[in-house]
Amino acid sequence: MLTNTIAATAPYWHGGGFPFFVLPAFFFFAFLVVFVVFGVLRRGSWRARSDARSVLADRFARGDIDAEEYRSRLSELSRK
Secondary structure, eight states, X not given: OHHHHHHHHTTTTTTOOOOTXXXXXXXXXXXXXXXXXXXXXXXXXXXXXXXXXXXHHHHHXXXXXXXXXXXXXXXXXXXX
């Protein structure tokens, strides 16, 4: 009689338990959200401004633009 009871309830262990597939699914989705958020932030306007400033500094270092033009363009980038 005990074996019949165990065989009937074995897959559920007396009413079930915590569904352990939830933990890996939670961590997968949490990792996915963090990955997407940081991916979007890395491609944001901060990086574009930084790239623009470095291009401007390179042009000034090569002598393509003078100091006055460099300062005016740098102030324009800082405003945006």
